[in-house]
Structure formats: C-alpha cells, structure tokens
Amino acid sequence: MAHVPDTITVREAAERLGVTPRTLKYYEELGIVVPVRSEGRYRLYQAADLEKLSRVLRMRSLGFSLTTITAMIQKPFEPSEDGGRPRLSNASLKELKETLVKQLDALDTRVAQVRRELKDAATMQAQLRRDIDYVERRLTGESLESVLEERRREQPAKAVLPATRKRPEK
Structure with missing residues (x-):
C-alpha cells in the first residue's frame, strides 16, 4: 500500500486515540473528520485529523453530544487571548x-x-x-x-x- 507522507492508518490512529477503528469510521460518516485516501483507497489520518479527533474525544468525555460536537467542529475557531487553545468565537x-x-x-x-x-x-x-x-x-x-x-x-x-x-x- 502506498503511504502518503506523515499519515497513519485507521488501525494506528484508533490505537493512538484509544478507540476502535469503527468509531473513527463513524466520525467520518458524521463529517467530523475526512481522512485522505491511499492509492488503494485506505483511510490515512494526518496530524490535523488526530488533533481534531482528540478534541472530539475530550468533548465526548465532558458529556457533549455528537450532534453538538459536529456543529462545534464546523464553526471557526479564534485564538484565545491568554495564548491557550483556540476557542469558538x-x-x-x-x-x-x-x-x-x-x-x-x-x-x-x-x-x-x-x-x-x-x-x-x-x-x-x-x-x-x-x-x-x-x-x-x-x-x-x-x-x-x-x-x-x-x-x-x-x-x-x-x-x-x-x-x-x-x-x-x-
């Protein structure tokens, strides 16, 4: 399988994030993340995808619904005044x-x-x-x-x- 530089497979991403590959595929179905595809059509996750998925998992652990998370992920973020993580405007x-x-x-x-x-x-x-x-x-x-x-x-x-x-x- 041809490997796009700086990407990992769905299995590797799931392992790093502590979820199942099916969870990642479900998040893709919801439009939360859209991984690139290899020449063989395998899902490949980039660093930005992993960051977004980590944010989704943190929000899930705080009790947010996937509906809310999906809506939040689609909104633009702005830098926080204290230099921390970007926030929703x-x-x-x-x-x-x-x-x-x-x-x-x-x-x-x-x-x-x-x-x-x-x-x-x-x-x-x-x-x-x-x-x-x-x-x-x-x-x-x-x-x-x-x-x-x-x-x-x-x-x-x-x-x-x-x-x-x-x-x-x-």
Whole structure:
C-alpha cells in the first residue's frame, strides 16, 4: 500500500486515540473528520485529523453530544487571548446555541407527540383487554345478557347536561 507522507492508518490512529477503528469510521460518516485516501483507497489520518479527533474525544468525555460536537467542529475557531487553545468565537457560539435550541424544540415537539401516541395506545390497550374479557366470558358459557349488563355498569357515568331553558320572547 502506498503511504502518503506523515499519515497513519485507521488501525494506528484508533490505537493512538484509544478507540476502535469503527468509531473513527463513524466520525467520518458524521463529517467530523475526512481522512485522505491511499492509492488503494485506505483511510490515512494526518496530524490535523488526530488533533481534531482528540478534541472530539475530550468533548465526548465532558458529556457533549455528537450532534453538538459536529456543529462545534464546523464553526471557526479564534485564538484565545491568554495564548491557550483556540476557542469558538462569540458569533459561532450564538449560532451554535440557535442550532441547538431549534433541535431541542424539535425534540420537545416529538416527545409531546409520542406522549399523545402512548396515551392513545394505552386507551386502545384497555379497550382490547375489555374485549378479550368479554370473549373469554362468552366462551366459558356466560350469558350474553349478564356480560353486557356488567359492561354497562363498568361504563363511566356520563355527565347529564342540564336542560337549557328558553327565554321568553319579548
């Protein structure tokens, strides 16, 4: 395999970073890093790729989601005032926050929808249990009238609305 200068294979990169080769391939699928390819189409990682992957792994260890990490990695960094590691600019942070808030809103909407679906499913589940009970009781020889009478008693009492009075016309 032809080796691009100053690169390492996916197996070597995974070993250095303490992850599996599949993890590195998954990060590539997410667009976090795009390794160069050898003539034989093997993934080859450069020093910049390893630095980016190290940053991703640090952020994962701090509890950031891959969604957030992917968004952060795509934002421009600026040098820090104290000479430390480059940081996201305030503009990038604001943009990131907007993106994350939109994602959270979408998830909140989905959670509410799933809760409604669960409530509907629980109602249907209760109805099916009552129907199975009816069929089982009929199969054991209980009379139709007694089973139906019990079902009527189990029905929640329906609210009786007071009759509306008409006002006398003037």
